[in-house]
Amino acid sequence: MDRVKEISKFLVIPRDIVILSHRNPDGDAIGSSTALKLFLEKSGHTARIIFPSDFPDIYSFLPKTDDIIIYDFEKEKVEKIIDKTEVIFFLDFSGLDRIDKIGEFVLSSNALKIHIDHHIDPEPIADHVLWDTKASSTSELVFDFINLLNGAKDIDEEVAIALMTGIITDTGSFKYSTTSKTFLTASKLMEYNIDLNALQNKIYNSLTEKQLRLIGHALDNRMEIIPEYHAGLIYLTKQDYKDFDIQRGDTEGLVNYLLMIKNVKIAALITEQPTIIKISLRSKGDISVQEIARKNFNGGGHKNAAGGHVYAKLESVLKRFKSILPSLY
Amino acid sequence: MDRVKEISKFLVIPRDIVILSHRNPDGDAIGSSTALKLFLEKSGHTARIIFPSDFPDIYSFLPKTDDIIIYDFEKEKVEKIIDKTEVIFFLDFSGLDRIDKIGEFVLSSNALKIHIDHHIDPEPIADHVLWDTKASSTSELVFDFINLLNGAKDIDEEVAIALMTGIITDTGSFKYSTTSKTFLTASKLMEYNIDLNALQNKIYNSLTEKQLRLIGHALDNRMEIIPEYHAGLIYLTKQDYKDFDIQRGDTEGLVNYLLMIKNVKIAALITEQPTIIKISLRSKGDISVQEIARKNFNGGGHKNAAGGHVYAKLESVLKRFKSILPSLY
Numbered sequence: 223m224d225r226v227k228e229i230s231k232f233l234v235i236p237r238d239i240v241i242l243s244h245r246n247p248d249g250d251a252i253g254s255s256t257a258l259k260l261f262l263e264k265s266g267h268t269a270r271i272i273f274p275s276d277f278p279d280i281y282s283f284l285p286k287t288d289d290i291i292i293y294d295f296e297k298e299k300v301e302k303i304i305d306k307t308e309v310i311f312f313l314d315f316s317g318l319d320r321i322d323k324i325g326e327f328v329l330s331s332n333a334l335k336i337h338i339d340h341h342i343d344p345e346p347i348a349d350h351v352l353w354d355t356k357a358s359s360t361s362e363l364v365f366d367f368i369n370l371l372n373g374a375k376d377i378d379e380e381v382a383i384a385l386m387t388g389i390i391t392d393t394g395s396f397k398y399s400t401t402s403k404t405f406l407t408a409s410k411l412m413e414y415n416i417d418l419n420a421l422q423n424k425i426y427n428s429l430t431e432k433q434l435r436l437i438g439h440a441l442d443n444r445m446e447i448i449p450e451y452h453a454g455l456i457y458l459t460k461q462d463y464k465d466f467d468i469q470r471g472d473t474e475g476l477v478n479y480l481l482m483i484k485n486v487k488i489a490a491l492i493t494e495q496p497t498i499i500k501i502s503l504r505s506k507g508d509i510s511v512q513e514i515a516r517k518n519f520n521g522g523g524h525k526n527a528a529g530g531h532v533y534a535k536l537e538s539v540l541k542r543f544k545s546i547l548p549s550l551y
Numbered sequence: 552m553d554r555v556k557e558i559s560k561f562l563v564i565p566r567d568i569v570i571l572s573h574r575n576p577d578g579d580a581i582g583s584s585t586a587l588k589l590f591l592e593k594s595g596h597t598a599r600i601i602f603p604s605d606f607p608d609i610y611s612f613l614p615k616t617d618d619i620i621i622y623d624f625e626k627e628k629v630e631k632i633i634d635k636t637e638v639i640f641f642l643d644f645s646g647l648d649r650i651d652k653i654g655e656f657v658l659s660s661n662a663l664k665i666h667i668d669h670h671i672d673p674e675p676i677a678d679h680v681l682w683d684t685k686a687s688s689t690s691e692l693v694f695d696f697i698n699l700l701n702g703a704k705d706i707d708e709e710v711a712i713a714l715m716t717g718i719i720t721d722t723g724s725f726k727y728s729t730t731s732k733t734f735l736t737a738s739k740l741m742e743y744n745i746d747l748n749a750l751q752n753k754i755y756n757s758l759t760e761k762q763l764r765l766i767g768h769a770l771d772n773r774m775e776i777i778p779e780y781h782a783g784l785i786y787l788t789k790q791d792y793k794d795f796d797i798q799r800g801d802t803e804g805l806v807n808y809l810l811m812i813k814n815v816k817i818a819a820l821i822t823e824q825p826t827i828i829k830i831s832l833r834s835k836g837d838i839s840v841q842e843i844a845r846k847n848f849n850g851g852g853h854k855n856a857a858g859g860h861v862y863a864k865l866e867s868v869l870k871r872f873k874s875i876l877p878s879l880y
Contacts, residue, residue, distance in 0.1 A: 396725045396737075397751040405738035412731035422726040423835060428813045431776045437808075438774065441767025447760045479766075484757045506752060 226370045229350055232309070232334060233371070236266045240307040240333070244315035245274040245322055249391025249425065251314045252281045252290075254338070254360040257384035258311060259286050261368055264376045270307075272300055274322045278471050280428045284387060285380045293324055300324065304331055312337040314360035317345040338363050358404040361388025365407050382414035383421060390425055436466045440476055447480075451547035452487040454480035457540060460494045477502045488550065490543050498531045499539045509550055518546060555699045558679055561638070561663060562700070565595045569636040569662070573644035574603040574651055578720025578754065580643045581610045581619075583667070583689040586713035587640060588615050590697055593705045599636075601629055603651045607800050609757045613716060614709045622653055630656055641666040643689035646674040667692050687733040690717025694736050711743035712750060719754055765795045769805055776809075780876035781816040783809035786869060789823045806831045817879065819872050827860045828868045838879055847875060 241258055243251035255271045262269040271290045281287060293300045304310070304327045316339055318325030328335075328347075337348035340357040352370075357363050365385050368377060389408060393400045396408075412418065440456045447454045456476060462468065473493060480489035481504055488509050491502040501519050503511035504527055511528040515521035521530020532539050570587055572580035584600045591598040600619045610616060622629045633639070633656045645668055647654030657664075657676075666677035669686040681699075686692050694714050697706060718737060722729045725737075741747065769785045776783045785805060791797065802822060809818035810833055817838050820831040830848050832840035833856055840857040844850035850859020861868050 394724075396747075397755070398748045400741075400747050402738045402741035405734045405741060408725075409731045409734035409738060412729075412734060418725075418729050419727045426726070427811050427835070429811045431778070431812055434770060434808065434812055435774070438767050438770025438772075441763060442771035443767075445764070445767065449760070479763065482756050482758045483760055483763055486756075506756070 225350060229334075229336065230371055233265065233267070236268070237308045238306065239267050239269040239309040239311065240304060241269060241271045241311045241313060242321055242324065242328070243271070243273055243313045244320040247273045247275070247277045249281060250359045250361055250388035252277055252284060252287065253384045253386075253388030253391070254313050254364045255290075256284045256286045257361065257381045257388070258313065258364050258367075259289075260378075260381045260384065261373060261376050265373070270303055272303070272324065274324055280425070281387070283424050284384055293322070301327055304328060304333075307331070307333050309334045309336065311335075312339070312348060313364070314339055314341075316341040316343055318347055338367055356401060358399045358401065359388045359392035361385040361392070362404055362407050364388075365411070377414060379414045379416065382411040382416050386411050386416055386418075386421060387425065390422065395422065395426070432466060433472050436462075436468065436472060437476065437479065439466065441479060445480070447483065447486070448544065448547065449485065451551065452485050453489070453544075453547050454483060454486045455490040455492060455540065455543060456480065457492040457536060458494065459536065460496075463494070477504050480504070481506060488547070492536065492539055492543065494536045495531075497533070499534055499536055500529070500531050501539065501543070502529045503527070514546060518542060554679060558663075558665065559700055562594065562596070565597070566637045567635065568596050568598040568638040568640065569633060570598060570600045570640045570642060571650055571653065571657070572600070572602055572642045573649040576602045576604070576606045577643075578610060579688045579690055579717035581606055581613060581616065582713045582715075582717030582720070583642050583693045584619075585613045585615045586690065586710045586717070587642065587693050587696075588618075589707075589710045589713065590702060590705050594702070599632055601632070601653065603653055609754070610716070612753050613713055622651070629653065633657060633660055633662075636660065636662050638663045638665065640664075641668070641677060642693070643668055643670075645670040645672055647676055667696055685730060687728045687730065688717045688721035690714040690721070691733055691736050693717075694740070706743060708743045708745065711740040711745050715740050715745055715747075715750060716754065719751065724751065724755070761795060762801050765791075765797065765801060766805065766808065768795065770808060774809070776812065776815070777873065777876065778814065780880065781814050782818070782873075782876050783812060783815045784819040784821060784869065784872060785809065786821040786865060787823065788865065789825075792823070806833050809833070810835060817876070821865065821868055821872065823865045824860075827862055828865055829858070829860050830868065830872070831858045832856070843875060847871060 239262055241255045243255050259269040259271055273290060274293045276292050291300060310333045335348035336350045338352045339360055340355055340363060342355055344353050352363055352367055354363060444458060445456050477489050477491035480486050487506045489504045493500045503515055505511045510525045512523050512525050515523055515528035515530040519530025519532055521528060523529055568591055570584045572584050588598040588600055601622060602619060603622045605621050620629060639662045664677035665679045667681045668689055669684055669692060671684055673682050681692055681696055683692060773787060774785050806818050806820035809815050816835045818833045822829045832844055834840045839854045841852050841854050844852055844857035844859040848859025848861055850857060852858055
């Protein structure tokens with residue numbers, strides 16, 4: 223972090239602060255934002271969290287989530303708040319396109335801007351930047367930021383739980399993106415008396431019966447394994463959406479079940495939406511699903527996790543996915 | 552650990568050493584045993600691992616697993632080895648009944664005995680004891696043991712991977728039984744350049760297609776949720792065993808899927824074996840399935856994970872399980 227002293231000096235008097243994170247906020251966006259808000263409020267500041275769109279219900283156990291302002295629901299309020307704020311934190315996103323229209327107001331704001339993130343290719347949108355693509359999560363970096371400001375004394379159980387939530391969700395419970403430093407951070411957070419078992423239950427054991435039955439249906443009736451190309455796919459029809467009353471978030475993580483098979487290296491979840499076919503892709507190791515999503519499905523993402531969509535019939539998208547496989551080997 | 556100096560002195564000259572762990576060895580038994588063997592061999596000793604019964608195939612990626620001696624397969628060899636060994640390590644079990652008949656030879660052996668474990672109620676069977684019921688795993692304690700002997704310099708990537716395997720498998724990837732010290736140990740192990748992502752894939756993404764289809768079938772066709780008692784059950788019939796060619800280990804972890812439902816606090820997997828009905832029980836929080844298994848199913852275990860068996864018909868065991876539920880609330 224450049225010029226920590228400058229930030230410290232600026233925060234000596236109580237400030238009016240905005241914490242912004244990305245559309246479709248995940249556990250890390252919510253965890254890092256609520257932790258930072260708690261920390262800043264302890265130091266006497268006023269801090270507001272703003273997300274472009276609503277967040278999943280399972281994270282409402284985190285402190286201060288009742289106070290989160292959603293741009294989709296309160297457009298004018300958000301404009302006014304950003305207009306008069308003195309400091310804006312950008313958390314867990316690399317470019318302004320990830321915060322939709324809020325990006326426009328931000329550009330015209332004179333507030334001090336501090337950017338904390340771990341994604342690739344940061345846009346130069348802030349006065350101060352704490353960036354580390356090797357970090358597991360933005361939450362790991364917010365912990366560093368608090369320590370840089372010499373604020374470890376202001377970390378308590380609530381702050382620690384919020385940061386741990388971000389680390390756990392962005393690493394799939396320490397399964398990927400986890401370094402020696404990530405574990406060290408988790409070790410330090412545990413010293414604030416986190417009940418880890420209870421926290422993990424809140425994050426991972428919060429399905430509804432319907433969601434678990436959907437997993438069963440998908441694996442039992444909608445799964446196809448193509449062993450010769452180390453590939454697997456799950457598809458869901460419009461009728462499945464009706465039968466299981468599938469809502470946003472209900473299919474989250476479904477594609478990952480395919481990767482549980484030892485020899486599966488590329489996996490697809492293909493779902494029939496009202497007007498489009500959506501495709502989620504995952505891979506193990508060297509296969510870049512980002513490239514596949516970009517070339518074939520009007521999409522993009524990361525090397526091992528990407529997605530896209532097509533205007534076509536379900537059948538033809540299933541065929542298209544299968545037709546790509548031979549070229550991968 | 553009492554008398555570390557005494558052990559160090561004893562190990563100054565090359566010794567003939569046996570490492571013993573329990574029947575049905577799990578990731579921690581195998582991880583801690585192979586790590587200790589690697590470490591002892593680096594220090595010039597001869598070390599042999601002996602298990603009462605065979606270990607699951609998925610752990611054969613660990614070094615030295617080809618050399619493991621299984622008592623079930625080589626009874627006489629094991630008797631001879633124990634007869635002439637100078638040191639015996641007991642790893643990952645609390646009493647001699649966990650190593651079956653091997654316990655008898657051990658009792659008559661004059662070898663120096665060192666006991667490293669984290670289960671409750673240790674039997675006094677060794678000369679030296681490193682015991683901590685708060686430890687995540689025996690692997691965490693073997694790491695401590697190596698450090699107590701000042702052997703950190705002899706830890707390498709292979710040793711670190713074996714120990715990390717034990718920690719990961721005994722904590723469900725840092726989901727339970729994990730303390731600040733566990734994370735600190737993991738942080739130190741990562742410094743030996745473990746490819747954590749690859750390791751996690753070997754441990755958790757090593758199912759066969761058949762095993763994943765069985766999960767789908769169980770959740771889709773064999774699952775019953777009893778919301779009023781926060782309970783769930785999965786049963787498997789003899790016909791399921793035939794249809795899915797279910798082998799030992801194939802139903803491992805199935806019962807845990809039920810706990811993924813937010814409101815499920817007690818879960819049972821009830822399976823129809825050739826002559827008995829087996830029942831595996833899991834719980835969240837305060838419900839003690841150990842007590843339920845002991846009182847109703849000729850079994851036992853831990854508070855949140857237990858099991859038993861009954862000579863009865865599948866239908867009647869399902870009924871018996873359901874009849875217990877009202878008394879829990």
